[in-house]
Amino acid sequence: MACKLATLATLGALVLIAGAPSTVAQPLDLGAPDLVLVNGKVLTLDEQSSVTEAIAVRDGRILATGTSASIRSLAGARTQVLDVSGKTVVPGLIDTHAHFKAAGLADYVVNMSRAKTVADALEAIKTFAVKKKPGEWIVGGAWHPPSQLAEKRYLTRQEIDSVAPDNPVYLRTVGHFSMANTKALEIVGVDKTTADPSGGSFERDSTGDLTGVLVETAIDRVEKAVPPWTEEDEIRQFMIAEGALNSFGITSAVEGATEARDVRILQKIAASGKATLRTGLMFRPEPPADLSSWEAVMSGNGASSGFGDDWVRFAGIKIFYDGGMTLKTALMRDVYPDSHDNYHGVAQQTPERLTKLVSICNRFGWRVGVHVVGDLGIDQVLDAFEAVDKEKSIRDRRFVLIHASLIRPEQMERARKLGVRVDFQNVFMWDKAATVERFLGRPTADRAVPTKTLIATMGLDSLGAGTDFPVNPINPFLNMYIMVTRKDPKGSVYGSSEAISREQALRLYTSAASRYTFDEGRKGTIQSGKLADFAVLSADYLAVPEEQIKDIKTDITIVGGRVVFQR
Structure with a gap:
């Protein structure tokens, strides 16, 4: 070369x-x-x-x-x-889908990531509760009990009560399920007579009693009752998180579902000159009660996608549609293999309502990214995109299918014709591939995150790779290892025909990823005139044995010409 x-x-x-x-x-x-x-x-x-x-x-x-x-x-x-x-130097890495604030929460939430059994999880809560006064909320960090725990299930409210009887406890998982103990449910007025909300449920056992598991839209009832952090806390959390991502060579990230208060905090950090991570914001407004409220948010003060600067910029609006393949809630064309009731997954709203929400966003200049995983869900999101495209073209706007883990070739072609991006996360198949296989069968697990076919059909520049951290590890080299090998921790290979080259994997984190925020002229490659964001690696990414890709470390990270991390 x-x-x-x-x-x-x-x-x-x-x-x-x-x-x-x-x-x-x-x-x-x-x-x-x-x-x-x-x-x-x-x-x-x-x-x-x-x-x-x-x-x-x-x-x-x-x-x-x-x-x-x-x-x-x-x-x-x-x-x-x-x-x-x-040493090898690469452009600053870009995670196109992360909830990176979680990397700064170690002092604020129960760390559930190391729990391997129900007993481990309860011990972590018990240890954390000792530091809390009676009545103070206890919140858990994101984790994934069905794949993480030996018991392959969520905790019950009674189990949580046994280790934290004097505190309301709320345990987040990956955004589609949460758990709450009895005190937390009492505070928000939920009991066994409470009706399930549309698009969600308060899980019940065989006797009709509440288990404490909250599904999809039922989560909001408890989530909104948890006291917010102080501004000082949030600034500290984000700054710790930015440093944590820098330690992996990550210089930019798309924040996957940003709330209004997070926008304000990130702006303050950038204005102070202390930011070390460039952030594209997928703004997630509070779910509106009616379409007029949604329109008021979209019209707002005149801002739209792209508003901001090189440090903090609105990338678009985030809308949730279905669940997840690791949660048995992805909206699928076929009935789930073990279903006895014609179960196809969960939609958080009707296709008609989705189309109306996207239409309003489009009218006011907002690019939309929709969380969608299952193939039936992808059909319906693409239907919505095609409908709004007839009202006002979206073809140069790079609307996004977020995740799209079970996308099919004909859907890739539909997306390509619309100029729609797909931003996926191969790392879901690291410690969760066996869970996908258990819920959906081996053939579906093998075709999950079909990276090679996506590149062949849509072109590399229409794609990007992220992690969905903290659902999955933030380590980009683990993610690239999975793209190249399709292996899980046990060495099992899922969908070997979808493996890609090392350079393709690296470009999904750099040159292709930069296009998510329309920044291909500013970052993603090491060329004269571009932002001075790059990382120095501990090993030669292109030359080390395949098995060692996941073990590569970042020795130095430079953002805007400034060393922000040095091992």
Whole structure:
């Protein structure tokens, strides 16, 4: 691969200093880089997949790339020189779907991620409860009991009561199921006589008594009762989270379902100059009671998708449609294999209502991303997109199918014709592939997240990869490992024909991912003029044995020309 040196203008000029002897020219740092990185294996990921050695940075942007000698020659007296001793350098990684605030919540919520049994989970709650006064809320961090616990089930309210009898307890999972104990249900006025809300349910046992499990829209009843964090708490949480993502080489993320208060906090962090992560916001308004309320939110103060800057920008509106393949709630064309009641999954609203919501967003210039997983759900979301496209074209707007884990080839073609993106998460198949197989059967598990077919049908630039953290690990190299190998932790391979190349996987995190926020001209590759976001890796991503891809670490992360993480 050819090494390339960007064209430089007026760099290194000698300027006469007033009062100095006319025969002596003194070099000034005018135009010199702030930072030069040398002696690297720099994967630029430009159109030619060029590999070079060095990068010069000035004012937060890439000034030039080239050989170490040519770039080092640009350095001035104040230039920081970073010698990476032959290590691989990649563009800053972009997670196109994460709920990254969760990475900053360790001091605020019960960590359920290490629980392997019901007993482990209850012990974690009991230990956390000791630090709380009676009556104070206890909240759990995201986890996935059906795949995580040996018992393959959720906790009951009675079990939670046994370890935290004096506190209301609310345990989030992955956004479609939650658990609450008796005190929490009492606070919000839910008992066994309470009717289920549309699109959700308060789970009951065989006697009709509440189990404490909240399904889909029933979650809101308890979620809204949990006291919000203080602004100081939230600033700290987000800043810890940004640093955590930086430690994996992640320099940008699409925040998958942003609430209004999170927008304000992220703006404050950016305005303070302390942000280290560029954030695209998929704004999730409170579910409206009526369409006029939804229209009022969309018209708002005149903002629309793209409003913001390089640090915080509205990427679009997030709408939920179905559930998940790991939750047995994805909306499927076929009946679930073990169903005895013609069960196809869960839709959180009717197709007609979805179309109306998307139509209003489109009318006011908002791009829409819809959470949809099952193939029947994807049919209905694409129907909505096609309907609103007839009202006002969406073809250059990059509407998004978020997840689309069980998309079929003919649906990919429909999406391609509309200019719709698919942003998926292969990492769902890391520790949850066996759960997908149990709920939907092996053939469906093998065709889940059909990455190679998506690339062949839609083109790499219409796709992006993320993690849905904290549902799944944030580690991008684990995600890329799964894309390349299709393996789970036990070495079982699911859908080997859908494996892709290492470069394709890396581009799904960089050049292709940048297109989610229309930033392909600003980031995603290492080229002159683009934002100086890149990561130095512990190993050669393109050359290490396949099994070692998941073990790659980030040694240095640079955002806007500033070192924000160094191992």
